[in-house]
Structures are given as structure tokens and as C-alpha cells.
Amino acid sequence: MLTVVTWKWEKPGYRSKFTAQHVNTSCSMVDRHYPDPHRVICITDDPRGIDSSIETFPIGDVYADLKNPTWPAVGPNCFRRLQMFAPEFEKIAGPRFVSIDLDVVITGDLRPLWNRPEDFVIYATNSSNYHYNGSMLMMTAGCRPQVWTDFDPQTSPRLANAAGNFGSDQGWIQYKLGKNEAKWTIKDGVFSYRRDCLGRNRGRLPKGARMVVFHGKPDPWDRLARKTSPWIDTFYR
Helix, strand or coil: CEEEEEEECCCCCCCCCCCHHHHHHHHHHHHHHCCCCEEEEEEECCCCCCCCCCEEEECCCCCCCCCCCCCCCCCCCCHHHHHHHCHHHHHHHCCEEEEECCCEEECCCCHHHHCCCCCEEEEECCCCCCCEEEEEEEEECCCCCHHHHCCCCCCHHHHHHHCCCCCCHHHHHHHHHCCCCEEECHHHCEEEHHHHHCHHHCCCCCCCCCEEECCCCCCCCCHHHHHHCCHHHHHCC
């Protein structure tokens, strides 16, 4: 059985606020678009309001205060998610799991994405060097332990950023694993809202989309995004 892992924690002053309803909506989208056996869990600092069908586990305070070296003033700190690379995370998520952000919109059948055989797959934005994006990754528990065991909070974020691996957890993942891991890209129907839907596409949903990733702003629940892209209301529920 595949475990779908979501994450929710409070970060005062951050550009987006994530709530229990966002967790519940994510679960609803997964249930509609992934008919194979699965469970949804949430790693969180506040389980209140999360639907009882979703198992919750405490996130703890590991790396809670680290700064994102790429955007230290306003950037997200997702280093807390690195704990999923610890071999003992299997006790929580089971032998096979996929981690997704709460601000993705699922628009099509997920089986071609999540029934892949590789032991590790990660989303990569449609850029010249295919930088990894932590909005979605899938792995066999414990398959890349070095991402967790080799992380030094004093030096690792700076090393990754200096080498051109941007972001928090995703920068370290790329720094540690290199750029040749299995990926989801637009060829698989995974699109970036900012890169692939706005601009020339005028907010339209790309043909063949299975998932749209809202990394950065806007969020799919923002009023302007929903006005620009009415398809959001069709799928984000």
C-alpha cells in the first residue's frame, strides 16, 4: 500500500498560511484521483481540524529554526521534511510513500505517476537544468539515507546554495544526490502554475495535466488565481 505524506506546520510571517482544511482538501483530491490502495497521513504541529480518516504524527522541532540560504528573509524553511529520508521514517510511512505539498492541485489520474518502479522519483521544474522541486517526491523508505545522515545544519544549507542548488530541503537533496535521479516533468503531466499556466497560457490548464504545482505564489486558494484559472475550482476541492 502506498502512503501519501502531507506536512503542515505553523511559520509566523510566512507568505502562505496552511490550515487543516488544506490537508483535508489534499486528501479528497488524492482519493478521487488515485483509486489504488493508499493511506494519507499528515506530519504536523497541530492536528486540530484534520479529518479523522487522516492519520497524524508529530513533526517535532528538528531544524525548525534553520534559514533558507537562497531567500533568507522570506524563503520557506522545509528542512524539517528531511526526516523522511531517515531509515526509521518507515515506521511512520511504511515501505513506500509519496510526499506532496498542500498547494498542489490534482487534475488527473495519478496512477501513471505513483505506480512507477524506481526507488526514488522527484518533481523537476521545466528549466534548463531541471532543478528538483520538493513539492512532490516518492521513495522506498530508507533508499537515500545520506540525505538525512550527512546533513549538518551549520554547513549543509550554505554548501548546497553555493553550488547552485537553490531552496531549502530541495537544494540539499539535489546537492547530495546529483541531477540524475528519476524525475516527473511536464512530459508526465506535472506542471508548474507559474511557469506553465501563466504568461502565454493565460491561466489555462495545460493539456494532459495530472497535477499542477503552485510553488511560491499564488496559492490555489487565492482569489486572483481562481479568477484567472476557473479550472482550479473544479479540481481543488
